[in-house]
Amino acid sequence: xxxxxxxxxxxxxxxxxxxxxxxxxxxxxxxxxxxxxxxxxxxxxxxxxxxxxxxxxxxxxxxxxxxxxxxxxxxxxxxxxxxxxxxxxxxxxxxxxxxxxxxxxxxxxxxxx
Amino acid sequence: xxxxxxxxxxxxxxxxxxxxxxxxxxxxxxxxxxxxxxxxxxxxxxxxxxxxxxxxxxxxxxxxxxxxxxxxxxxxxxxxxxxxxxxxxxxxxxxxxxxxxxxxxxxxxxxxxxxxxxxxxxxxxxxxxxxxxxxxxxxxxxxxxxxxxxxxxxxxxxx
Numbered sequence: 365x366x367x368x369x370x371x372x373x374x375x376x377x378x379x380x381x382x383x384x385x386x387x388x389x390x391x392x393x394x395x396x397x398x399x400x401x402x403x404x405x406x407x408x409x410x411x412x413x414x415x416x417x418x419x420x421x422x423x424x425x426x427x428x429x430x431x432x433x434x435x436x437x438x439x440x441x442x443x444x445x446x447x448x449x450x451x452x453x454x455x456x457x458x459x460x461x462x463x464x465x466x467x468x469x470x471x472x473x474x475x476x477x
Numbered sequence: 478x479x480x481x482x483x484x485x486x487x488x489x490x491x492x493x494x495x496x497x498x499x500x501x502x503x504x505x506x507x508x509x510x511x512x513x514x515x516x517x518x519x520x521x522x523x524x525x526x527x528x529x530x531x532x533x534x535x536x537x538x539x540x541x542x543x544x545x546x547x548x549x550x551x552x553x554x555x556x557x558x559x560x561x562x563x564x565x566x567x568x569x570x571x572x573x574x575x576x577x578x579x580x581x582x583x584x585x586x587x588x589x590x591x592x593x594x595x596x597x598x599x600x601x602x603x604x605x606x607x608x609x610x611x612x613x614x615x616x617x618x619x620x621x622x623x624x625x626x627x628x629x630x631x632x633x634x635x636x
């Protein structure tokens with residue numbers, strides 16, 4: 365019940381507040397059981413399978429019908445043969461250069477392996 | 478509908494007949510499998526050979542989900558993944574299977590759709606193409622190494 369104080373600005377309003385039920389309404393509170401760890405795992409697995417499908421369906425088609433490897437191999441083999449010939453010719457003409465530098469070159473190469 | 482987490486299967490015999498009948502019950506391609514045989518005291522290698530033979534004879538698809546063997550065999554060089562304990566299997570599929578919510582079930586159905594797509598692919602057609610691609614790329618790698626060495630040699634001796 366309200367206190368009958370004429371100077372109280374909240375007079376009348378307090379009665380309304382006191383009459384309201386203090387307990388919170390329960391309503392349809394949905395219990396959220398979503399475990400995002402499992403959803404994330406399943407999404408990742410779906411992506412993984414997608415990549416497999418893409419590899420088998422699209423990439424193998426491209427590899428089979430438009431192969432690039434044979435051309436690259438031919439280019440590399442040609443380049444290697446040209447370089448070998450150039451090195452042999454150079455060492456024939458200037459034998460001292462190879463003697464002077466070969467140990468250094470081989471050391472550099474094999475130490476980096 | 479099986480959740481794609483590891484399913485452990487204990488291999489208790491090395492005999493071909495028993496292994497084949499045990500593997501006939503396994504639904505490959507829907508979840509990863511771990512075949513445990515480290516508890517076998519002898520003839521683990523024979524059991525492994527029989528498993529390999531079964532997989533080859535039945536053209537089992539091992540691309541969709543891995544198939545891992547837990548064994549004490551050392552220096553194995555075959556096509557299967559052999560580890561000596563469960564701790565060494567890839568962690569990705571180490572999840573706990575439990576009751577799924579509606580949303581999780583929807584995702585699982587999508588995964589299952591992809592599994593069916595993989596099942597419908599005729600992998601025998603693609604395997605030689607991929608193997609040839611791998612072989613040629615190994616050759617390119619070796620040739621490129623040789624080419625780089627010759628480049629270095631040329632640069633050093635011609636300066």
